[in-house]
Amino acid sequence: xxxxxxxxxxxxxxxxxxxxxxxxxxxxxxxxxxxxxxxxxxxxxxxxxxxxxxxxxxxxxxxxxxxxxxxxxxxxxxxxxxxxxxxxxxxxxxxxxxxxxxxxxxxxxxxxxxxxxxxxxxxxxxxxxxxxxxxx
Amino acid sequence: xxxxxxxxxxxxxxxxxxxxxxxxxxxxxxxxxxxxxxxxxxxxxxxxxxxxxxxxxxxxxxxxxxxxxxxxxxxxxxxxxxxxxxxxxxxxxxxxxxxxxxxxxxxxxxxxxxxxxxxxxxxxxxxxxxxxxxxxxxx
Numbered sequence: 001x002x003x004x005x006x007x008x009x010x011x012x013x014x015x016x017x018x019x020x021x022x023x024x025x026x027x028x029x030x031x032x033x034x035x036x037x038x039x040x041x042x043x044x045x046x047x048x049x050x051x052x053x054x055x056x057x058x059x060x061x062x063x064x065x066x067x068x069x070x071x072x073x074x075x076x077x078x079x080x081x082x083x084x085x086x087x088x089x090x091x092x093x094x095x096x097x098x099x100x101x102x103x104x105x106x107x108x109x110x111x112x113x114x115x116x117x118x119x120x121x122x123x124x125x126x127x128x129x130x131x132x133x134x135x136x
Numbered sequence: 137x138x139x140x141x142x143x144x145x146x147x148x149x150x151x152x153x154x155x156x157x158x159x160x161x162x163x164x165x166x167x168x169x170x171x172x173x174x175x176x177x178x179x180x181x182x183x184x185x186x187x188x189x190x191x192x193x194x195x196x197x198x199x200x201x202x203x204x205x206x207x208x209x210x211x212x213x214x215x216x217x218x219x220x221x222x223x224x225x226x227x228x229x230x231x232x233x234x235x236x237x238x239x240x241x242x243x244x245x246x247x248x249x250x251x252x253x254x255x256x257x258x259x260x261x262x263x264x265x266x267x268x269x270x271x272x273x274x275x
Binding site for chain 2: 003005007010012016018019022024027028030031034035049051052053054055056057058059060061062063064065066068071072080081082083091095098099100101104105108109110111112113114115116117
């Protein structure tokens with residue numbers, strides 16, 4: 001799985017219910033370790049950005065975005081709770097970093113995705129030749 | 137990779153998408169790509185967007201204690217994944233939602249999630265909520 005990517009990787013933290021069932025002390029502990037983990041990565045230059053996301057949100061869909069629903073679902077294992085942007089070159093390294101997430105033992109999941117040079121909406125929606133170039 | 141200015145204010149747009157573009161012809165695809173590049177370009181130029189990137193339709197999901205479980209992508213065809221993100225530098229949720237509604241990929245079935253950035257992790261926020269409840273609880 002040692003694919004290279006010059007554009008870095010995004011860590012998407014999923015699960016907004018992992019802290020349920022933890023005592024206040026445990027919550028404090030995990031929260032502090034998560035912050036320290038992020039700060040360490042920033043200092044090493046391996047992370048360039050990251051934020052937790054507030055639990056409220058909206059999901060816009062349909063032509064011209066005419067449907068606006070409340071989201072994400074409360075207590076969901078898939079809800080996005082935050083993200084990091086990593087400045088590492090290989091999937092292996094991005095995965096190794098993801099495996100250190102302090103939320104993992106409590107049920108959080110970390111999605112690791114290679115960042116593309118293409119625009120965020122087109123993503124992979126480009127002619128095959130260009131896609132081959134971007135993935136190289 | 138461009139370093140993105142750290143901010144705790146603002147909003148994140150997450151584009152949830154299946155691989156609908158596989159059904160488009162070359163011309164439609166080029167038109168769509170031009171449209172979305174223009175959309176992003178305008179937002180960046182006006183300063184309303186501070187960064188954004190597409191994500192490859194591959195990756196891995198890490199789970200379980202110590203991250204022992206590593207499930208590889210690519211993701212199954214037509215499964216909805218986060219195809220990209222955009223960081224918005226606007227003041228209100230309403231404005232972020234209004235921008236989300238103009239995303240060119242909506243017409244093809246993509247969904248746009250709008251979330252406020254925060255500097256408080258969900259556990260910390262929950263902790264503070266509990267403390268407030270304690271303070272308010274009758275002695």
